[in-house]
Amino acid sequence: MEIVFLGTGSAWCTPEYSCDCAICAKMNQMGEERTRTSILIKGEESILVDCGPDLRIQMKANRFKRPDAVLITHEHGDHYLGMDDLLVFRRSTPVDKWNPIPVYATEEAWKAIEIRFGYLLGTLIEKRIASPGARLEGLHAKITPFKTFHGPSAPGSVGYVYEADASGADFKLVYTSDFMRIEDEPSILMEPDILIIQANWLNEPEFNRPHHMSFQSAMQYIRTWKPRKATYLVHISDMDHVPGDPGNNFMKKIPPESPLHEPGSGEPYPIPRCHDEWQKVVDRISAQYELPYPIFPARDGLKVVC
Ligand SMILES: [Zn+2]
Ligand SMILES: [Zn+2]
Structure with a gap:
């Protein structure tokens, strides 16, 4: 089997349109984009x-066909607003061959999704409920949702x-x-082959208002869950403070609470701006903090390929 990372950016993509902070400027210079x-x-x-x-854009770039199922993690626009684009698969299917695509989300998430995409129900998509702790019904693969805390807006x-x-x-x-x-981490999270986790910032911010995961905080989960083959970081944003950057005054930039630093020296790690800088800093942190898992x-x- 194979995992394809269709997009790895934050809610407004990284770099963000109209942003000239040090992170977006560097990514633009490198020609990088995270959708x-x-x-x-x-x-x-x-x-x-x-x-x-x-x-x-992701379908075109990766040339994939109609998915057998869609799993929605939560009711924020960057995670479900493309659902209407699945209609292209229905439109090009012979009239007697179409079955709606099962879409799994929690009851709470469906409240938001149904308001926006209720007109797709029964024709393009079929509503399926994802209940934390219960295996999803109707699929060959064993897939179990688990509750995550992403703030009161989700x-x-x-x-x-x-599995x-x-x-x-x-x-x-x-x-x-x-x-x-x-809350109440289920034991099913332990020792996955692959872990995919958010790194919205490198450093945990002073105020985690959007309720996201930083790499600094993710380290505790990587240590506890012990991914056997690899951890992949996604939802990478431009919200870290880069020392000396005038863009630090932007609304979205939140100062770090206590930035990750080299053990002993107190010297903070440089804030990664582009992909290679992310890999380099993650490698240094992994080595110096003895995280024995490839990240x-x-x-x-x-x-x-798994
Ligand atoms: Zn998001
Ligand atoms: Zn979100």
Whole structure:
């Protein structure tokens, strides 16, 4: 099976349009773009996890066909507003061959999705409920949602554990969605083969108002869950303070609470601006903080064969 990273950016893509902060400027200089975070799992079934407003661009870039199911992590626009674009698959299917695409989300998330996309129900999509702790019904793969805390504006937020017995080998993927913490971590999260986790910032901000995960905070989950093969970082934004950058005055920039620093020296790690800088700083932190698990910032279009 294969995991395709369709998008790895934050809610407004990274770099953000109209932003000239040091991070966006560097990414523009490098020609890098992270579209809204989403993955495609290509196993016995093809499963799309989140479909944000960049879905059409992501479909074209990765040439994928109608997914067998869609999993929605939560009711924020960057995670479901591309649903209407799935209509292209229906429009080009012979009239007697179409079955609606099952879309899984929690009851709370459906309240928002149904207001926006109620007109798609029964024709393009079929409403399926994702209940934390209960295996999703109607799929071959064993997929179990788990509750994540992503603040009061997304009470329906969940991550998903995907377990499949592809080619005779057990495999477990933990996909965490946007989140700040998890209450009552279920044991199913332990020792996945692959962990996909947010790194909205490198450093935990003073005020975590959008309720996202920073790499600094993610380190505790990586240590506890012990991903066996690799961790991939997604939903990477431009919200870290880069020392000396006038863009630090922008509304979205929040100072770090206590920036990650080299053990002993107190010297903060440089804020990564582009993909290579992310990989370098993550490698340094992993080595100096003895995280014995390979960690990679993902990038759009990355394919991982599992
Ligand atoms: Zn998001
Ligand atoms: Zn969100």
